Amino acid sequence: MASPVLDPTLTLPTELKNLRFKPNIKRIELKNSTISVFQKCSSLKQLKQIHARILRTYSFVDHFTLSKLISSSTISEFRNLDYATSIFEQTDRPNIFLWNTMIRAYSATSALSGKTIFLFSRMQEEQDLKPDKHTFTFVLRACAQNRSLCEGEQIHGVVLKFGFESDNYIHSSLIGLYAACSRIELARLVYDKMPCQGLVSSTALIDGYVKAGRINSAREVFDGLRQKDKILWTAMISGYAKSDQPEEALQLFQLMVREVGAVACESVIPSVLSACARLGALETGKWLHRFLNRHRIKLTTRMATALVDMYAKCGLIDVAVQMFDKILQPDVVAWNAMISGLALQGNGQGALGLLQRMERAGTRPNESTFVAVLTACAHSGMVDEGKLKFEQMRTKYKIEPKMDHYGCMVDMLARSGCVEEAEEFIKTMPIRPDGVIWRSFLDGCRGQNDVARAELAMAKLMELGCCESTDFVILANIYASLNRYVEAGKVRRLMKDREIEKQAGCSSIEVEGGVHGFIAGDKSHPRSDEIYSILSELMEVMLWGEADSNAASTFPDFSCR
Template sequence: MLSAASIPVLSAPLPDSIPATSVAKPPPPPPSTNLSLLHLCTHLQEATQVHALMVKTSQTADPYSAGRLAEFYALSDGGSLEHAEKILDSFPHHPPTFVCNTLMRAYSERRNPFLSINLYRQMLVDAVEADRFTFTFTLKACTQLRALAIGMQIHAQVVKHAWESNAHIRNKLIHLYAVSGRIRDARKVFDGSTEPDVVAWNSMLQGYADMDDGENLHNLFDSMPARDVVSWNTMIAYYTEAGKFEEAILMFRLMQESSECGLNRVTLISVLSAVTQLGALGQGQWVHAYIKRHGIELDENLSSALINMYSKCGCIEGAIYTFETTHRRSVDTWNAMIGCFTANGCSLRAIDLFSKMEASLLMPNKITFTCVLNACSHGGLVDRGIRYFEKMSSVYGIEPDVGHYGCMVDLFSRAGLFEKAEEIIQQMPIEPDKVMWKAVVGACRVNKNYELGEKAGLKLIEIAPDDNAGYVLLSNIYAMSNNWNGVYRVRKLMHDRGIKKVPGCSSIELDGLVHEFIAGDAAHARKKEIYEMLDEMAQQLGRAGYEPDTTQVLLDIEEEDVKESSLALHSEKLAVAYGLISTSPGAIIRVVKNLRICGDCHSALKLLSQIYDRNIIVRDANRFHHFNRGSCSCMDYW
């Protein structure tokens, strides 16, 4: 991605070099058999044959014909940007505006807006007349690059040419200002139009959404004379982005009730994102059923969103079904499915699917390898992990990023090969990040390597002093090694620096409603029954020989406040108790927790899955735990 610093400044002569706007219209295009042939071209080779004919008859010197040719090369599927650029170069002194516009369009479409701006600059140098299309394309490029300063220069040109009343240009200006954080300037342009159309309204909405200005966003949305699918999508995406997932889903329902407009793929992807983060499988399944009922084809994006939803709700079967019924699979679709197996503790299936992907000759990308290496690390597959890590660059030419090195550190640390892990950290060409240090401390905790754990924990709070996780992990290491002085020091440091723990919260979705619990929660309407169930659970656990892991109370500052809670009232246990009294025997209980599950709850849920013969699936901040018949899919690593 280009940095703002690398964007060229428009140093070419500005206003006076542009001819007046009231130029006579170009003459009608000459009839041409060659141009009709161009319409029939679907491949580059055919187009170059037509091109050759046109060169032979000197037709390429005609601006109209050159424009059509450039348009084919630059914008059609079988085209070639290089060929289009050659057309432009064939007019070294004064290229036709249409050819320039077409190339600017193509650059923006191919995510190279920098070249659009450069070309505009060249137009100024060559004194090529800019028309209203030139301005829309240039402004689009400025918006893509967030190049506000250049955009403002273009705005001056727009005013000079008296094109501010053109709806397309005006909306581009609103959009540019809105997404660049200049909401007041956007509003000025917006208010300057007598009758802003729905695109102008939507651009303003986007601006308020980007600025996280919920109040103005709502006011504007409510005062819109008409809303379309983009307006609603913007609102749904705003709530999802703001972490207000239930509001996002509510907005989706209101959209359907309003029957103002239909929904589209973007709506579904946005609402799926909210559902996914909420872990609300029932609502996700409703969206999937909607897609099927309305015969909406699963393209690679929608299918990735669905697979991800099933994955994050711990429903592997749903993800597999979606993957298998998707015919247009992209690398993202495969990544979503491999990632689903990885996150849900099916390491061998993740690797097996990766082999199938390789066999399909689709090129894996960085994310594919993150998923595969994670699978190796979670599954303890050290040798395979090393092989894939090597293969990544040697076969696929993908240079490992900090995340991949992190996977390797995790792989070695989990396997207790701490020397190897340290070797990676020392030799990697990138600075280790906090994710990596977290992995090391976590592994040290499991493998009781307190010395390295302390070192990594100290490093973690050094590079991420505002992240509470570092303090919590370091404190855990100290507590496990009975270093209570260390625990005290870390807590004091947290207090002095004003670092707050995030309170633990677990949720469970039943009949389309998400019920949230915090530790010792007494707010639920069925609290009496829930607490009776908790008592029964404790008795059953006692009979099964379970003893609460009291060391966890001391380790527990990540979870809930020690003073306010006891192990038996942890949020995940409350959610499971509610699940047990609210669902029929044998039904799967799915819980989503915002933090990592605590060690005591982990042991208790393993036994509870056996006692009540229930499959209990907990999604915590790190991964999934599928509790079944007394054991957990994470193999006690998390």
């Protein structure tokens, strides 16, 4: 193998400088020193320097050392797949361990996962090596990422050929493949044919059902298992949170605490906090925070980020800021959570200030960051600032806008009454606008009573086949506000003809740790009689409050403070 050029200008940390490589060292000693030195590298330059020293010092470099070198250059924070590939291509007859290391590296990179299958074919053609269970796991994962169903089915055949049909990890990879390719029934068939359904495969099937939107099927698999580990519990609870069923997520978490104990619940707490954020279940979120402190569970960045998100979405933005400031090295997800929290509060200046802090801290914004920033500008009426950030996203940060970003821009312009500019923006979009964009535009037309553009937006929504009851109601209300009652009546008759009913308003409230949901006109709650009785009293007070100020004063002041 050609030796890399030694860079004399490179400065190594003292602990790396002091490492002594002895000629004629035994292989076992080389293995131990290799693990130690590669773990201490913090940049690609340092890794290349160590690589050069090893080549100059030793008369041999075994496959183990090369595999660690390749792993360090592909899995670490300073990963460089080109450098790893150059090392691999110059290796004489790499063994299965080296092939697996490269296949794993390619499969872990979504943009390059397609090359994994090519590398797998090369391994068998050039060296006639027999794949092991790790090879199949990595290749199947790449097929799932690439949605390569045809290639995945062929790999499935090779799995059967080499007799790995009983391996639980390979089965979970097969289930993940078929689920990713929207073939959930095939995934279930693989699962049912297993001689013993393990926890790994069961978790994969539950994840598959969640992705397919079949949360009830996922729960059937979960309930059918006698033994459940914390990963399985986490998959099911996270599935409920992702499926917009936060109440079920909270209920299952409470069951998990009773079944497996508090400490084992650490991994699922971020998902439960997410459910609390969606429900506005502040008291449960606070209880979880106390739960973490009481059981001395380490507050990781992920955990702290979940708390920031929960407090922000539940309205306690000051507490969210305090939690954020406790994170020593916030990652981009943590920054995004805090910026999103400020956006929800309509604090555009605060969100832009936090973006500047983020950049000064050396964290590069991503696509989600700009969704949060543009949302903050939209909610704050900061049109000029929003336009500037949208432009900088492409020019300064080289991030190509996606549908979410275009949607934020249309929402910002429409909210500010610039419906004509919003229409021109939609016309110049390089991608076809979806229903969310046209719905934001329609909502902006309502504020301006711009009936012509509202009709355009409605026509586009109908063309896309994604009309909702609220769209019809908005258009009818615009007609009515302009005294065009004939057109308003036609819209409502159209709703009736299409059997489109206005969605009932719903809300939820947290009482003593339990979340209670309410729908307009609903009487299914077990204490509905009491609730409606109190509502009647409140209505009476509101109706007669002006005449009897003394009666009204006995109730708390609900005015905005």
